[in-house]
Amino acid sequence: MSPKTQRALILGLIFAGVLIAGFFGLRAVFALREFRRHAPPPLEVAFTEQIIETDVELIRDWMTIPYIARTYHIHPKILFDALGISPSGNEEKSLLQLNDEFFPDAPEIVIELIKAVIQANQPAPTAVVPDAPAPPATP
Amino acid sequence: MSDFLLTQIINYGAPILGIIVFIGALGAPFPGTLIVIAVGAFAKQGLLPWHTTGLVALACVVLGDNLSYAMGYYAREPVLRRFQNSERWTKAEEAFNRWGGMAVVWTRFLITGIAVPVNLIAGTSNFGIRRFFFYDLLGEAVWIFGYGGLGYLFGAQWEVVSDVLSNISGLSLGLVLLGIGIWLGIRLIKTIGAKKTEGFEA
Numbered sequence: 001m002s003p004k005t006q007r008a009l010i011l012g013l014i015f016a017g018v019l020i021a022g023f024f025g026l027r028a029v030f031a032l033r034e035f036r037r038h039a040p041p042p043l044e045v046a047f048t049e050q051i052i053e054t055d056v057e058l059i060r061d062w063m064t065i066p067y068i069a070r071t072y073h074i075h076p077k078i079l080f081d082a083l084g085i086s087p088s089g090n091e092e093k094s095l096l097q098l099n100d101e102f103f104p105d106a107p108e109i110v111i112e113l114i115k116a117v118i119q120a121n122q123p124a125p126t127a128v129v130p131d132a133p134a135p136p137a138t139p
Numbered sequence: 140m141s142d143f144l145l146t147q148i149i150n151y152g153a154p155i156l157g158i159i160v161f162i163g164a165l166g167a168p169f170p171g172t173l174i175v176i177a178v179g180a181f182a183k184q185g186l187l188p189w190h191t192t193g194l195v196a197l198a199c200v201v202l203g204d205n206l207s208y209a210m211g212y213y214a215r216e217p218v219l220r221r222f223q224n225s226e227r228w229t230k231a232e233e234a235f236n237r238w239g240g241m242a243v244v245w246t247r248f249l250i251t252g253i254a255v256p257v258n259l260i261a262g263t264s265n266f267g268i269r270r271f272f273f274y275d276l277l278g279e280a281v282w283i284f285g286y287g288g289l290g291y292l293f294g295a296q297w298e299v300v301s302d303v304l305s306n307i308s309g310l311s312l313g314l315v316l317l318g319i320g321i322w323l324g325i326r327l328i329k330t331i332g333a334k335k336t337e338g339f340e341a
Contacts, residue, residue, distance in 0.1 A: 024309030035300070062143070063146075070185075
């Protein structure tokens, strides 16, 4: 390999390295900022308890109705009924596939309907009852 | 692509995950890290059993890696003919035999973008299959159970973790390329300097 080719190769490597590191480094900084806002649950909870999801903003169009039903603890029939679709033959289809097949003229209608139905079926938040005041100590 | 694969995993579970990581190990550009983290979250939701899913994925990815190692191994003869057992090739082989274990481990879970080239180089450069298998298993176990564990820990918020790790992986690849470029540059400058000194003395 001639010194000229070697020099070009080295410069190419350095340039590509700076470019890739800069691009992903910047993205990593933004991703880390976002990460800080999402602290994981305490370890004893994360590894032992089954957490019931309530945040409908985490629903994505690759998810299927049975998967969403399981995650949000809602019967899949409620979701299929809300969409007016039969579960038979549609259980393995993603929300995007269902949207394209049954509502081709209304993009994202399926995901929005599912979010609305889940929110409507979530149990109302219960009021936190404060502890009863301790009785005065008797002598 | 990742959306389609995620839908298939929630429908068919561990077998489809095994096929995905196997094909990924052979060089298909699948978002492996994202999928492993997502599967950890699915295991948390009780959709998949974490132990069998983890073991199936580990077996399949190690099989895929060893197959790409074998491709490199059987390409050894033509490569040797091309380089005609040159001193430079021997040095490269020695260097890989010394540092190859580290390269194999780190490229399994951190600098995943160059995992397949490392497998091929390992096979071509006479890096022992047993050593390769050991380091590969170690690195892939960190990838499957470490990254999957993070998905399990974060549950439904796994996308945030995946975003961070994918970008750190890209950043690592950039830093490695930059490091190699600087190292080669320093070597070239030294060689030119040595030649100049020789010429001056002569």
